[in-house]
Amino acid sequence: MAAAFLGIPAPPGVGQLRGDRSFPAAARDALGDSQLRRNLGHAIGVIRTKRATAVGELDDWEQLRLAGEAIKRATMARLDDHLVRLEAEVSARGGTVHWARDANEANAIVTGLVQATGATELVKVKSMATQEIGLNAALADAGITAHETDLAELIIQLGDDVPSHILVPAIHRNRAEIRELFLREMPGVDPSLTAEPRHLAMAARAHLRRTFLRARVAVSGANFGVADTGSLVVVESEGNGRMCLTLPETLITVMGIEKVVPSWQDLEVFLQLLPRSSTGERMNPYTSTWSGVTPGDGPRAFHLVLLDNGRTAALGDAVGRDALHCIRCSACLNVCPVYERTGGHAYGSVYPGPIGAVLSPQLTGIHSGSDDNASLPYASSLCGACYDVCPVRIDIPSLLVRLRTAHVDAARDRPLPTAEALTMAAAAWVMSSPTRFAAAETASRLGRLAGRASGRLSSLPPPLSAWTSSRDAPRPPEETFRQWWSRTRGGSA
Amino acid sequence: MRIALFVTCLVDALFPRVGQATTELLERLGHEVVFPAGQTCCGQMHVNTGYAREAVELVRHHVDVFSDADVIVTPSGSCAGSVRHQHAALARDAGDDALARRAEAVAARTYELSELLVDVLGVSDVGAYYPHRVTYHPTCHSLRVLRVGDRPLRLLRQVAGMTLVELPEAETCCGFGGTFAVKNAPTSTAMLADKMRHVLGTGAEVATAGDASCLMHIGGGLTRLRAATRTVHLAEILASTQSSV
Ligand code: SF4
Numbered sequence A: 001m002a003a004a005f006l007g008i009p010a011p012p013g014v015g016q017l018r019g020d021r022s023f024p025a026a027a028r029d030a031l032g033d034s035q036l037r038r039n040l041g042h043a044i045g046v047i048r049t050k051r052a053t054a055v056g057e058l059d060d061w062e063q064l065r066l067a068g069e070a071i072k073r074a075t076m077a078r079l080d081d082h083l084v085r086l087e088a089e090v091s092a093r094g095g096t097v098h099w100a101r102d103a104n105e106a107n108a109i110v111t112g113l114v115q116a117t118g119a120t121e122l123v124k125v126k127s128m129a130t131q132e133i134g135l136n137a138a139l140a141d142a143g144i145t146a147h148e149t150d151l152a153e154l155i156i157q158l159g160d161d162v163p164s165h166i167l168v169p170a171i172h173r174n175r176a177e178i179r180e181l182f183l184r185e186m187p188g189v190d191p192s193l194t195a196e197p198r199h200l201a202m203a204a205r206a207h208l209r210r211t212f213l214r215a216r217v218a219v220s221g222a223n224f225g226v227a228d229t230g231s232l233v234v235v236e237s238e239g240n241g242r243m244c245l246t247l248p249e250t251l252i253t254v255m256g257i258e259k260v261v262p263s264w265q266d267l268e269v270f271l272q273l274l275p276r277s278s279t280g281e282r283m284n285p286y287t288s289t290w291s292g293v294t295p296g297d298g299p300r301a302f303h304l305v306l307l308d309n310g311r312t313a314a315l316g317d318a319v320g321r322d323a324l325h326c327i328r329c330s331a332c333l334n335v336c337p338v339y340e341r342t343g344g345h346a347y348g349s350v351y352p353g354p355i356g357a358v359l360s361p362q363l364t365g366i367h368s369g370s371d372d373n374a375s376l377p378y379a380s381s382l383c384g385a386c387y388d389v390c391p392v393r394i395d396i397p398s399l400l401v402r403l404r405t406a407h408v409d410a411a412r413d414r415p416l417p418t419a420e421a422l423t424m425a426a427a428a429w430v431m432s433s434p435t436r437f438a439a440a441e442t443a444s445r446l447g448r449l450a451g452r453a454s455g456r457l458s459s460l461p462p463p464l465s466a467w468t469s470s471r472d473a474p475r476p477p478e479e480t481f482r483q484w485w486s487r488t489r490g491g492s493a
Numbered sequence B: 001m002r003i004a005l006f007v008t009c010l011v012d013a014l015f016p017r018v019g020q021a022t023t024e025l026l027e028r029l030g031h032e033v034v035f036p037a038g039q040t041c042c043g044q045m046h047v048n049t050g051y052a053r054e055a056v057e058l059v060r061h062h063v064d065v066f067s068d069a070d071v072i073v074t075p076s077g078s079c080a081g082s083v084r085h086q087h088a089a090l091a092r093d094a095g096d097d098a099l100a101r102r103a104e105a106v107a108a109r110t111y112e113l114s115e116l117l118v119d120v121l122g123v124s125d126v127g128a129y130y131p132h133r134v135t136y137h138p139t140c141h142s143l144r145v146l147r148v149g150d151r152p153l154r155l156l157r158q159v160a161g162m163t164l165v166e167l168p169e170a171e172t173c174c175g176f177g178g179t180f181a182v183k184n185a186p187t188s189t190a191m192l193a194d195k196m197r198h199v200l201g202t203g204a205e206v207a208t209a210g211d212a213s214c215l216m217h218i219g220g221g222l223t224r225l226r227a228a229t230r231t232v233h234l235a236e237i238l239a240s241t242q243s244s245v
Helices: A023-032 A034-056 A061-077 A079-092 A103-117 A128-133 A135-141 A151-158 A175-185 A197-214 A240-246 A264-278 A311-315 A320-325 A331-335 A337-342 A353-364 A372-378 A385-389 A396-411 A419-431 A434-450 A481-488 B009-013 B016-028 B044-049 B052-066 B077-085 B087-093 B097-108 B113-120 B140-146 B151-157 B185-201 B212-224 B234-239
Strands: A096-100 A121-124 A145-148 A217-220 A224-226 A231-236 A250-256 A286-291 A301-307 B002-005 B032-034 B071-074 B110-112 B133-136 B163-165 B206-209 B230-233
Touching: A023 A034, A023 A337, A023 A372, A023 B185, A034 A264, A034 A331, A034 A337, A061 A079, A061 A264, A061 A320, A079 A096, A079 A301, A096 A103, A103 A128, A103 A135, A103 A217, A103 A250, A103 A301, A121 A197, A121 A240, A128 A135, A128 A250, A128 A301, A135 A145, A145 A151, A151 A175, A151 A197, A175 A197, A197 A240, A217 A240, A224 A264, A231 A240, A231 A264, A240 A286, A311 A320, A311 A353, A320 A353, A320 A396, A331 A337, A331 A353, A331 A385, A337 A353, A337 B185, A353 A372, A353 A385, A353 A396, A372 A396, A385 A396, A385 B140, A396 B044, A396 B052, A419 A434, A419 B044, A419 B052, A434 B009, A481 B009, A481 B016, B002 B016, B009 B016, B009 B212, B016 B032, B016 B230, B016 B234, B044 B052, B044 B077, B052 B087, B052 B097, B071 B077, B071 B113, B077 B087, B077 B097, B077 B110, B077 B140, B087 B097, B097 B110, B110 B113, B113 B151, B113 B234, B133 B151, B151 B163, B151 B234, B185 B212, B206 B212, B206 B234, B212 B230, B230 B234
Parallel strands: A096 A301, A121 A145, A121 A217, A217 A250, A250 A301, B002 B032, B002 B071, B071 B110, B133 B163, B133 B206, B206 B230
Antiparallel strands: A224 A231, A231 A286
């Protein structure tokens, strides 16, 4: 890279990378919704078992993960070269490449391209990038209707809801809720519709078929962009993607710049890692690839919008950039004990769960100590289940700790340290000296005398009251270990 | 063998019985236990809450205290994990490569209790007797940071008089997570509720684990429910004998 361009964070006020509340506040409501917890717990349990079985079939799974990690790391180190190559190859095959610095630019580019066709509606393939930038809302402002064609996205759109999972955006809804929604919102739906999955799918299919045949423009995301040949890849299960990518005259693809892979050989690794990790299948039902335009076959015009929206800024951190390796399989969400209980909406971003907790704040930047996205890196017990399943071996727990450290360090310049910072500094001062530590232990045992005689404390002052709201705290013992040692083993060692 | 005990700040201050049991167990197996009195805390809570700068001083102190020890044991998967997987990196991030190298040397000689017993001392039957129905919770850091695998279970299976019952969804976090338990208390509590449901479902009298911190969490929930199941550290079970019960 020539000059040091450190990138700009994703702008506020557009798209969906931050919520309007902190994680703990949003989580509290979600935890109170027992229907949500049942829907989620059931769906996630099924998908977790499927993944474990599919992954267990391969003896070289760990080698595949290592290969995936190595390819991503090498690609990020020369991302600029790969992107320039991708642009050249797409252009050489009759496509047009647009560069979007942020969500606003990307939305303006797509809106302009659609307006140039004269169309007032379009079909969409499920895409995280377009959710991230809030494309549908931007199109609606310009009088353009975007029809989601993925079943779960359709459910979200009809319900005027927001996705709560990367792969299964409507995972928080059960069949009965979906039936009711279809009856209410889907024009011309058969009133005898049942909650059978097959019936629901058939109703969606009939509804979508009419839309596909009408649409002249499609918008998609991309799972991968192969630089070598300028080829885009979309991996899906329902076949709606294949329809969108082949039927309309104009195809517009919005792809995050981190989705580029150098060659088809690299792609081979990810096409093994992704389906087993995401849906627990050996192979996904539909993989569509296209390179520019082909006369007489598929769209006549192809536009690729390469989206930054905070990615270059994230790339600037040599460790944090690992979050950009994510292939959006959602395996880390499905094993996360926090996500399983709070659901995706608590994270306030289209990227929920463990990866969301590291990716969202990196894309938006954390603007102040009270920024709601600053609470995301703390939304984890650091249990490490996410790292174990991640197909590209992103060490999410370490990234979470790194973001916490950055957040704490940023607050050090403020004139008034937080209560937590004072406590932590005091604790470190006490603990870096055995004399001070022993004295503190003695002091805390004096506190013991204040309470009742049982072995447990059931209420403590804030902030520890958050502990004793649901758990007893141990009462300091009569004798610390070091006192026992010097009494029984004779003096200090 | 002369073994240095890193007892951890939590055990020292709140659960001395765990340190005593570790000492008694190793002495019973014929080893000499020493307690470097300068020890305090590994700094994990500081690191994991974002206070790396403060933690580096604790790392320096820990390395100074333990640099002479040949073998170091700690009755905590989590603190062993911090020593082995965080200390050197913290020193390096702070630009202190000399400290990082010394931290690596200490890390290489540091073992969690079950690792020490099985890998270094080569025992799985420690001659313990514990006439209770017990279930084992493999704590996250033992499992996924240290990778202790089934070592604790191999030790527990040899304990005479004990009935070991399998814990459903054992590998799921109990919701402790250090300051997570306070910063995200309702979520932590929801995780704990599920863990307790599984523990109570086993009908065990005792839930055990290799970390006093996770046991403090699970145990704090169980006594709040006035449940009959108690929490007991792995070291305490392994230290029990026919004459001590
Ligand atoms: S972080 Fe890893 S496990 Fe999580 S969605 Fe991304 S690739 Fe999948």
